[in-house]
Amino acid sequence: MMRVQLTVNGERHEVEVEPRLLLVHLLRDVLRLTGTHIGCDTTHCGACTVLLEDRPVKSCTVFAVQANGKRLMTVEGLERNGTLHPIQEGFVQEHGLQCGYCTPGMMMTSYAFLKRTPNPSEDEIRHAISGNLCRCTGYVNIVKAVQYAAARLQEGGA
Amino acid sequence: MIPAAFEYHAPASLADAVKLLGQHGDEAKILSGGQSLIPLMKLRLATPRHVVDINGIAGLDYLKEEDGVLRIGALVREADLEDSEFIRARYPLLHDTSRVVADPLVRNLATVCGNLAHADPANDHPAAMLALGAEVVATGPRGERRIAITSFFTGPFATALRGDEVLTEVRVPVPLPRSGGAYLKLERKVGDFATAAVAVQVALDPAGTCVHAGVGLTNAGTVPIKARRAEGFLRGKPLDDATVRRAGELAAEEADPVDDVRGSAAYKRDLVRVLTARALRLAAGRAGAGR
Numbered sequence: 468m469m470r471v472q473l474t475v476n477g478e479r480h481e482v483e484v485e486p487r488l489l490l491v492h493l494l495r496d497v498l499r500l501t502g503t504h505i506g507c508d509t510t511h512c513g514a515c516t517v518l519l520e521d522r523p524v525k526s527c528t529v530f531a532v533q534a535n536g537k538r539l540m541t542v543e544g545l546e547r548n549g550t551l552h553p554i555q556e557g558f559v560q561e562h563g564l565q566c567g568y569c570t571p572g573m574m575m576t577s578y579a580f581l582k583r584t585p586n587p588s589e590d591e592i593r594h595a596i597s598g599n600l601c602r603c604t605g606y607v608n609i610v611k612a613v614q615y616a617a618a619r620l621q622e623g624g625a
Numbered sequence: 626m627i628p629a630a631f632e633y634h635a636p637a638s639l640a641d642a643v644k645l646l647g648q649h650g651d652e653a654k655i656l657s658g659g660q661s662l663i664p665l666m667k668l669r670l671a672t673p674r675h676v677v678d679i680n681g682i683a684g685l686d687y688l689k690e691e692d693g694v695l696r697i698g699a700l701v702r703e704a705d706l707e708d709s710e711f712i713r714a715r716y717p718l719l720h721d722t723s724r725v726v727a728d729p730l731v732r733n734l735a736t737v738c739g740n741l742a743h744a745d746p747a748n749d750h751p752a753a754m755l756a757l758g759a760e761v762v763a764t765g766p767r768g769e770r771r772i773a774i775t776s777f778f779t780g781p782f783a784t785a786l787r788g789d790e791v792l793t794e795v796r797v798p799v800p801l802p803r804s805g806g807a808y809l810k811l812e813r814k815v816g817d818f819a820t821a822a823v824a825v826q827v828a829l830d831p832a833g834t835c836v837h838a839g840v841g842l843t844n845a846g847t848v849p850i851k852a853r854r855a856e857g858f859l860r861g862k863p864l865d866d867a868t869v870r871r872a873g874e875l876a877a878e879e880a881d882p883v884d885d886v887r888g889s890a891a892y893k894r895d896l897v898r899v900l901t902a903r904a905l906r907l908a909a910g911r912a913g914a915g916r
């Protein structure tokens with residue numbers, strides 16, 4: 468067992484883990500942050516996307532021990548004091564989800580993307596989310612949701 | 626899927642990493658981006674007893690030009706190449722390549738050096754580095770040694786690295802004047818490995834004659850292939866339509882693909898022919914545009 472310290476959504480945690488524990492299982496099973504989904508479990512779908520030091524990564528393909536000393540953000544970190552983040556609002560307003568399975572990963576990728584690219588073109592959005600698979604929406608409304616969030620954030624929405 | 630149990634090591638220095646590799650021999654695996662190793666461990670196709678994570682070693686994430694060489698350190702991620710304006714402008718072949726490796730999430734972790742060390746004939750960087758005439762630096766207990774990329778890939782998933790060596794750097798010669806490069810890959814969907822792909826790097830003289838050509842092929846054999854006959858044919862010729870077409874035919878002859886789920890050998894061979902010609906046109910255009 469190894470001791471791991473990490474910050475998730477601004478909160479510090481210290482846990483004992485087996486080295487083979489995957490980050491997604493640390494988040495879901497140990498810290499009980501079940502917003503992060505497991506889709507394929509084979510590094511293909513992006514449902515498990517979280518931010519590791521601000522970069523979106525597939526948490527099913529990182530060991531929990533690799534997050535020692537690191538800062539993470541999960542979908543639970545988007546909402547503040549009962550107010551949805553503009554990216555969440557965008558998915559609601561633009562009907563950016565159907566079953567919702569891909570949504571947490573999609574939002575984490577979009578959140579990180581908009582921080583770096585506040586005024587993106589449609590092509591840039593599509594390139595950015597190309598590692599997150601959605602089997603329901605056909606992506607059109609997801610792109611609109613990201614555009615909605617970009618506009619809101621530009622007006623100083625959050 | 627849960628990997629087999631292992632002992633985790635996070636050395637803070639290269640010397641410690643090399644020492645750990647020496648101590649544990651065949652039972653140890655280096656972890657860099659983990660985007661090939663961890664999926665293999667989850668499938669238990671890899672069951673290392675010791676995992677040596679090199680991500681905590683400071684000073685391995687440099688990407689810089691120095692003394693006529695672009696130096697890419699072991700912890701440079703694919704996303705670093707993709708996002709670098711400097712790489713896009715000066716090494717379009719590397720920029721093209723980094724944009725089509727896996728998907729954006731994988732690229733945030735996957736390293737260029739790991740892509741070479743993994744030595745999957747379907748990995749994208751090996752062909753690019755063959756076209757660019759790169760060299761890699763292996764650091765072991767007796768210090769550093771340099772290995773030409775042409776003698777690095779020794780078989781499918783096998784390289785000239787020894788068990789106690791870390792691939793610490795890729796060295797790419799800076800482009801000649803009027804150089805251009807391109808990487809063209811056919812993939813079934815984003816994030817897929819290449820059905821086949823072609824990397825080219827050319828340099829022209831002021832009159833537009835090709836003075837240097839590098840051509841590398843992805844997933845066109847059991848190892849990454851350097852299409853030497855196509856390269857030799859291109860040198861000394863203007864890159865007109867007949868020339869690039871003929872180079873495509875030569876590269877297709879040099880390809881030695883096998884049937885797999887992504888396509889038949891015949892299909893891949895024909896892809897090499899078409900993609901080589903297209904990549905040469907694109908590279909020649911970029912070279913002409915003063916890149």
Ligand SMILES: Cc1cc2nc3c(=O)[nH]c(=O)nc-3n(C[C@H](O)[C@H](O)[C@H](O)COP(=O)(O)OP(=O)(O)OC[C@H]3O[C@@H](n4cnc5c(N)ncnc54)[C@H](O)[C@@H]3O)c2cc1C
Nearest residue numbers: 655657658659660661662727735736739740742748749792
């Ligand atoms: C869904 C998916 C799609 C992918 N698609 C593509 C694709 O289209 N094209 C492509 O090229 N790749 C693709 N990959 C592979 C990905 O780019 C890998 O991450 C890359 O091949 C290996 O880099 P890494 O840094 O992740 O290495 P790791 O996974 O950490 O290591 C891979 C192997 O190399 C060894 N190694 C790593 N670094 C070093 C080093 N510095 N010195 C010595 N040995 C080392 C490890 O011990 C291990 O055996 C894909 C991966 C996934 C999961």
Ligand code: FES
Nearest residue numbers: 506507508513527
């Ligand atoms: S569950 Fe991690 S990529 Fe699908």
Ligand code: FES
Nearest residue numbers: 565567601602603
């Ligand atoms: S909403 Fe169902 S997978 Fe995207």
